Amino acid sequence: MPDDHSHCGHDCPDHPIDGALEILRAEGLRVTEPRKAMLTILAREHGPFSADELHKRMGKAGCDVVTIYRSLQAMEEVGVLRRCDFGDGVYRYEFNHGEHHHHHVICRVCRSVETLDVCVADSLERMARQKGYQKVTHTLEVFGVCPKCAE
């Protein structure tokens, strides 16, 4: 169950993208075709995806990759997206589901991604806050060699 929207089709009325668009408006960001297309892909295919991967998936709704970079950054800043770092020099983005947040296991060989639906870093965040840090966040990714690649 890496995708909690599996109960609905692509046109599910309360699809997360609507909430995301509202946040954009509330934050003074504009709702544009490229942004809607990007969010739709991220909502449907879950990701996380890099700018380049998104670009390739946006067939006719395609826009320049630069626009994707800029929009991903803008949408991350207002909390609509979350940036993942798999340590290969490429940033990937996925929907930010707020507190209900999870992590990934990345296969070092085939680069496949599986979701681990738990987070154990609360105690670390708490420690950081006790040391006086504000706006504390964290990144946590697990790496390994997946069963298929291990034979």
Place this chain on the structure above:
Amino acid sequence: MPDDHSHCGHDCPDHPIDGALEILRAEGLRVTEPRKAMLTILAREHGPFSADELHKRMGKAGCDVVTIYRSLQAMEEVGVLRRCDFGDGVYRYEFNHGEHHHHHVICRVCRSVETLDVCVADSLERMARQKGYQKVTHTLEVFGVCPKCAE
């Protein structure tokens, strides 16, 4: 106590660099001046440092940055160093103290680094192994705005 070598000077006989050099030899890597210089800096100042930061710190013992990149990679592969990823597009390295491993709090403003001497990701690694992954590792870094930058 972010640095557990604070009890000794730079020439402490059982300084970690000696053990590191032995590992290099045992793995068939050569012990060269640039490598010794890099390890000395990492042992003394703890790090983690990027290739560029190391390069700047290696005054007269300086070598090409490319050599640093290659050596860091080689020494990471044999387990002497550990690579950290602070999500800013730059890789940093520090000594690998084996199982006794820790994490960092990175200030998003001034980029200062503090050590959190705990690791809580064992349960996640276990989950990954149960899913059939092998050679499981993880990265975990905490970000925030440090007290000095928060005013």
Place this chain on the structure above:
DNA sequence: TTTCGTGCAAAACCTTTGCAAAGTG
């Protein structure tokens, strides 16, 4: 209409690669 987003081209950045020369064991 005013402000923000986009496209295109070019730059910035960090990291990697190729090859001949030098160093290590």
Place this chain on the structure above:
DNA sequence: CACTTTGCAAAGGTTTTGCACGAAA
């Protein structure tokens, strides 16, 4: 001596920036 490592130069790949044009509220 055989093999690894280094330096230099150049390439690679991802992400960012500048600026004029176009689109959203």
